[in-house]
Amino acid sequence: MVTGIEIHTRVAQKTQEEILTEGALRFLLALHRTFDATRQGLLAAREAAQARFDSGAPFDFPPETAHIRAEPSWHCAPPAPGLEDRRVEITGPTDRKMVINALNSGAKTFMTDFEDASSPTFKAMIEGQVNLRDAIRRKIDFESNGKQYKLSPNPAVLIVRPRGWHLDEPRVTVDKAPISGSLFDFGLFFYHNADELVKRGFGPYFYLPKMEHYLEARLWNDVFLFAQSYIGMPHNTIRATVLIETLPAAFQMEEILFELRNHSSGLNCGRWDYIFSFIKKRRADRTAILPDRKDVTMEVGFMDAYVRLLIQTCHRRKVAAIGGMSAQIPIKGDEKANEIAMGKVRADKLREVTNGHDGTWIAHPLINKIASEIFDQYMLGPNQYHIRREDVRVAATDLLNTKVPGKITADGVRSNVSTVLAYASAWLGGNGCIPLNHLMEDAATAEITRVQLWQWVHYGARDDTGEAITADYVDKLTDSVVPDVRKAVPALKDEHLHIAAKYLKEQIRRQWPSEFLTSDLMPYLAAADEVPAKWQRSLL
Known part of the structure; x- marks a missing residue:
């Protein structure tokens, strides 16, 4: 339908036509032509940075942005409607049943995930967009195996995680090149739903994954400005929470917030990806060998330093510092094992709220009660921005501390x-x-x-x-x-x-x-x- 953009596969025709409309395709075309060259340059910069790290260049806070870190007066945008209180956020993929159950879970927000919790078959990516469109319009109810799935009157606030900058969408090409998975996911959701969300008293809200440099945050901010102008929406309507889940990003938290400050709603401790990045980025460093995964807890040196710095940074700039995901899920049929698992969840959430986090993540609706009770007890207001953590002093060596007790078994x-x-x-x-x-x-x-x-x-x-x-x-x-x-x-x-x-x-x-x-x-x-x-x- 649109010259320059090609779709190389097909899902159910009606479903695909509902989402890949001529207007949506023109928007994707505009996003790609405007921003993909910058994206490719930033991905090349990642490779160049890794080569420097492999050659022994130190990880450190960028000297060219010291003035941003030192300036106390700048703050991020105030919380957007529905994001004032984020004490429990549930996450999960975009399939229809999950979307309904998560929105009905009692959590304050639902981060629906086109990235780490989804296998990006084209069918899943397109049907996920349909499910979110229908959920926003309260038309997502359906029946399966004789069971009715209905949306509650007051569902969680929706936040969407598109794929990271590194991922292509090979089923759709623009000018003979694959479109960015990030721009594809963001573009379709924004085009179809941004105005409807505002009409309903909220806005288009996003979680941004896998960034490694503040210039990647600047690119997202430019995308937001372009997208809002494209549909005639006032600038700064979008809000985005950035997952700090790479080692380089941990040294640039202030800068990332600064780049997105008029669209920012905070940072999140993407703990599991952060451990992955810690190993991968220090791949040439023999001293960075870690023990069994179970021993790399939030209490070990480099993880604790990362958490404390994130909370301090967010509260200094008056945005939310969201905690991470406990991997435990309820265990059916074994009460003792389930109590042990849920005890780990309670300890994790207690650590987060007493550290100063403004919210936490869960992966299962049944864990909402545990997380909510703990945050309700210790966080009496909608957030903890007043806990400035001025006691925190995190140096580069703290973020690189590999003294982790445990063994490789x-x-x-x-x-x-x-x-x-x-x-x-x-x-x-x-x-x-x-x-x-x-x-x-x-x-x-x-x-x-x-x-x-x-x-x-x-x-x-x-x-x-x-x-x-x-x-x-x-x-x-x-x-x-x-x-x-x-x-x-x-x-x-x-x-x-x-x-x-x-x-x-x-x-x-x-x-x-x-x-x-x-x-x-x-x-x-x-x-x-x-x-x-x-x-x-x-x-x-």
Whole structure:
């Protein structure tokens, strides 16, 4: 319908036509032509920065922006309608049932996720847009297997997480190049829903993932200004919360808020992606080897420093400091095990609220009661901006502190292998978040396990039995755990398990780990969507 933009696959025709309208396609075309060159330049800058880190360049606060950090007078925008109190935020993918259950959960907001909790099949991306459109207009009720799913009168406030700057959308090309997944997700949601949200007393609200530099935040701000002008919406209507989930971003929190200040609603501790980035960005540093994933808690040095700095930074600039996700989910049929798991959730949420966080994340509606009770008890107002944390002094060395108590155990290696296999296989099958061993695993936790395995092999680490963790060690373990993984997640297909196992065996042998498994595996989804080969990266 629109010259210059091509769609290389098809989902249900009516569904696709409802979302990929001529007006929406023209908006996507304008976004791509205006901003993609800048995006590509910023991605190249990431690679150049990584090369410097690999050569021994230190991680530090940018000297060129010291004046921004030193200036006390600037503040971010005041909370937008519906974002004044964010004490509990539920997150999850964009499928219809999840959207209804999350909006009805009793949480203050629902961050619906096109990124880490979603496998980006084209069907899922398009149907997710339909579900959000219908939810905003209160037309999302449906029936499944004789059960009615209805939206409550006062649902949670909707916040949308588009994909990160690094991800392409290969099923749609503009001028013979794939469109950005970020611009695709943002553009379709904004075009179809921004005015409707304002009419209903809210606004278009977003969570922005995976940024590594304040110039990437500047790009988002420019996108927001362009988008609001495009539809005639007053500037500064959009609000965005940035996930601080990369090591470079931890050194640029002030700058990221400054770039987005008129559209900002705060920062979030994206804890699992942050651990992944900590390992990946310090891949050339032998001193950055971490023990089992379970031992890398929020209390260890570099994680505690990151949390304290984030709270201090947000409250200094008068925006929300949102806590992270507890991986535990309710355990049915085992009361004792469930009480232990929920006890971990309570401790996690208590730590967050007493540190000064203004809200927290949950992954399951049944955990809302636990998180709400704790925040209600300790946070009497809508937020804790008044807790300035002026006692906090975080230096670069604190953010890089790798003194983490714990060991690399044989069980930990096995758990990592199982998690990579199960998650990557599920993702290839269209499922972006899975319960595994009573934990909710998404792309971020799978990434931690992948790069830890690479790190342990690369640096010749030994497990607690004294055995060297070699590529052959991981190969044998990979082959041996496949039956257990298949039993734990019965829906997995053998072909996807085979691809995941092959991928893991290749990853641990690389000089450096790949940037993102989702980028690596995307060609398989594109092939399944029958995208012509010339628009796919080579299959692994």
